[in-house]
Amino acid sequence: MKVPFPHILTEPKQSNGFLFRFVTDNFSDNRIIEKVRTQNNPKTDLMESVYNVFEMEAIEERRKAKGDWSKWDKHPEYFKGVGKYIGDQFESNLGTNDFIKK
Numbered sequence: 001m002k003v004p005f006p007h008i009l010t011e012p013k014q015s016n017g018f019l020f021r022f023v024t025d026n027f028s029d030n031r032i033i034e035k036v037r038t039q040n041n042p043k044t045d046l047m048e049s050v051y052n053v054f055e056m057e058a059i060e061e062r063r064k065a066k067g068d069w070s071k072w073d074k075h076p077e078y079f080k081g082v083g084k085y086i087g088d089q090f091e092s093n094l095g096t097n098d099f100i101k102k
Contacts, residue, residue, distance in 0.1 A: 002071065002072065003023075004035075005023065005024045005025050005026065005076060006022045006023065006024035006027075006032050006033075006034055007022060007023045007024070007076075008020075008021075008022050008032075008034060009021040009022055009023065010022075012052075012054060012083065012085055016057075016084040016085075017057070017082055017084065018082070018083060018084070018085075019080070019081075019082060020032075020054065020056065020079075020080070020081060020082065020083035021078070021079065021080045022078075022079055023065045023076050023077065023078050023079070024076055024077065024079070025072065025073075025074045025075075025076040025077070027077065027079065030055055030056040030057075030059075031053065031054070031055055031056075032052075032053070032054040032055075032056070032083070033051045033052070033053055033054075033094065034051060034052045034053075034054075035049050035050075035051050036050055036051065036052050036088070037049075037050050038050065041090045041092060043090075043092075044090075044092055046092075048090045048091045048092055049090075049091040050088050050089070050090055050091075051088070051089050051090075051091065051094065052085070052088060053085075053086040053087060053088070053089050053094075054083050054084065054085055054086060055083060055084050055086055056079070056081050056082070056083045057081070057082045057083060057084060058081050058082045059079060059080075059081040060080050060081045060082070061078070061079065061080040061081070062077060062078070062079050062080075063077065063078050064076075064077055064078070065077060065078045066078070
């Protein structure tokens with residue numbers, strides 16, 4: 001069984017300035033988007049994926065993840081830094097919400 005990415009290693013606090021550790025094979029724009037559940041979106045009346053959205057304020061450590069990643073297409077990276085919790089977002093909001101996409 002493969003670990004889904006991003007793989008969050010610490011339980012982030014829903015506040016600003018927390019120490020945040022995660023492993024991912026795709027990191028850009030200092031944003032971490034983690035799928036957490038599926039639920040009905042009352043605005044669209046459709047079942048949609050819901051994502052936790054985090055923003056990294058400072059990266060203190062970035063390196064290749066330890067361990068055997070030979071079954072994955074790409075060797076993931078380990079990150080440690082200071083981040084903030086942006087909020088839960090429905091899939092349909094991720095590309096259109098200004099506070100999520102800068």
